[in-house]
Amino acid sequence: MIENLQLYQKIIVGFSKLSQAMKNKSWERGSQRKISPTQGQILAFLAGRKKDAITSLSDIVDHLGVTAATVSDAVRILTEKGLIKKTVGLDDKRLINHTLTLKGLKLAQEVSEWPDFMNQALDVLPADDHERLFLILIKMIRQLQVRGEIPVSRMCATCQYFRLNMYSDNQRPHHCAFVNEPFGNRNLRLDCPDHQEADAQLLDKNWNELINKK
Ligand code: SF4
Structure with missing residues (x-):
């Protein structure tokens, strides 16, 4: 049991090193494009949605697993930058749908290529x-x-x-x-x-x- 715990600890340290490397890269590339990692995750999430899917704020919160306030703030900034557009639901006027603009889609595609440095590590x-x-x-x-x-x-x-x-x-x-x-x-x-x-x-x-x- 003790031996297992020691191994678990090493695996966890390994995961945290990989996670830190991805975070660092994400910040570095995000700051070049003036968006935060959370904003990048939202763009990537919206890009993966079906064309006819309705995406509410709470769908984004559920997917990212962060607070509603964090998502709301990130969505506001992305909307102001013209990367996301909000539309009112056709059947339910209380529902706000979030989709990418063309500019947002282009940036989302770049965002999904961020972990390319990990591809090189996996390649070996x-x-x-x-x-x-x-x-x-x-x-x-x-x-x-x-x-x-x-x-x-x-x-x-x-x-x-x-x-x-x-x-x-x-x-x-x-x-x-x-x-x-x-x-x-x-x-x-x-x-x-x-x-x-x-x-x-x-x-x-x-x-x-x-x-x-x-
Ligand atoms: S529909 Fe279900 S089983 Fe098919 S690819 Fe999607 S998740 Fe997998």
Whole structure:
């Protein structure tokens, strides 16, 4: 147990070093474009929404997992800069929808390329390690979501359309019932606009299989 705790501690220190490196890069590149990391995250989130999706302030708060005041402030600044536009809902006039302007979309695309320095670090790892690392991250994210430590993200592991290990094909063992296609571990989604939360039975089944998957 003590040995495990010592190893956990080292893993946590490793995560915090990676997180600090990403934060530093994010600040450095954000300050060149005069936007904060939170504003960058909002732009990237809106860019990943479906064209016809309604995005309220509370959707952004839920996704980012920060306070409503922080999001409200960031959205106000992005709106003043002409990067976000707000429109009143057609069916419900109380609903304010947030979408990107063309200028906002362009900046959002640049923002999503910020972690390219991490690509270089990942490039040196053997190809098998990439998938293994990705699966480990999915399991950790799911576990933290269940414990309410981080916001829920719309990932395959919790989706009603996800059929884990449906096929014997190692490259594409899973099935997405939404697009009706097989797919592999590397195509598992972490934030899919077509995600529908799975019922409790499917969630349990997928989770029990996934947690033991190597
Ligand atoms: S709809 Fe999206 S989240 Fe659901 S299984 Fe298909 S790809 Fe995954």
